Amino acid sequence: MKFHSFRGGVHPPHAKNTENCATIPLGVPSKVVIPMVQHIGAPCRPLVKKGDTVKVGQVIGDTDAYVSAPVHSSVSGTVTAVEDRIITGSRPVTCVEIVPDGLQEVSGDVAPPVVETREDFLKAVRASGLTGLGGAGFPAHVKLNPPKEANVDTLIINAAECEPYITSDCRECIENTDYIIKGIRHVLKWTGIPRAFIGIEDNKPEAIKILEDAVKPYSDITVCVVKTIYPQGAEKMLIRTLTGREVAPGKLPADAGCIVMNVGSVSFLGRYMENGMPLIKKRITVDGESVKTPTNVEVLIGTPIQEVFDFCGGFSEEPAKLIMGGPMMGVALYSLDIPVLKHTNALLAFSKEQVKLTEETSCIRCGRCVEVCPMGLLPFELDRLIRAKSYEDAQKNNLMDCMECGSCVFACPAKRLIVQSIRLGKDALRRASAK
Ligand code: SF4
């Protein structure tokens, strides 16, 4: 199969320290905190109140909005709070706090879905609470239901995992290969898409071998081993690499005839179609020089990250920076009381020594950020305009096309905090348009 290339990109150290660490279940934490919005789209309305008892897999939040996904309890126990809290952004979100009873009694509503039509399938996907597990959190039932005129002919399974440190998708490929194949078969069958490509970077030889063996009986599934270059796993880049098609600014993968799903998402679907257990747990990579025992952990959604780090032996030294996600695109955390969310794929704790490397100095106009930007933007100029609060000028310079991949920051000798600036600029524009 012929692959294409995309412009720009960088080569950060892989640091896939945990690629051989089999996933260990963390078990039931002391409490879970489950936000009513863990996805792109409308927030859910809590369906429980303080004092209620809940069971595993019970729906505790939902909405009539189409672009949304229900949230489920990951434990059995008692609701101890329903209140607004700050999680990862600056705005409070409504959260349900549950103290587990340790019994993990499963809700009577949990049963394998009965699927006889495409509509049944989409309904089941929505009921599962699945949102993109690769980081963006887009509701899966919306993604799998593109407009008819889109003419989607390719399902792309994203197993590229191009961010340094993260190995949770790699472990998914090794540990849950059968469910990945089952999930792909369900999606192809019920959406009518004729072929699937599994995109995986060439730095994962064990996972590649296992996947290649697993797809042998299926002529409509191809494992595509692609070059390791960041951000190969970004939707638009992977589509370009595997099909040669471009997703125009402001357009969706479906406009280029593709649907892209994270490998963990299809694996979850493969299992969900068998047992009906909604999305209540997540595999995450825990790493960074401050973590005593880096590994991959299976965590119930809502588990405080403090308990995840404790499970990994705690910190060898006080971390100077905590990140949810990868070092390139992740979100900095300011508290250990933040819960694991549906789309959390990694928790990283970096030492003072590592963080020192990222202290910024003045821009020297070297242009390296421009060379590596896969979206063809002028990152240094966006940074300058946003710092000067010229948000509309930044918009005219295609600010909204930035996918926040961090390649510019990685390449910048002055370590300018360009992505931070870009996020501020986007937020300012969104707030202005909401007025
Ligand atoms: S400007 Fe945006 S898209 Fe371009 S390299 Fe920087 S973060 Fe990535």
Ligand code: SF4
């Ligand atoms: S790479 Fe950094 S120093 Fe060079 S032009 Fe871009 S922002 Fe300025």
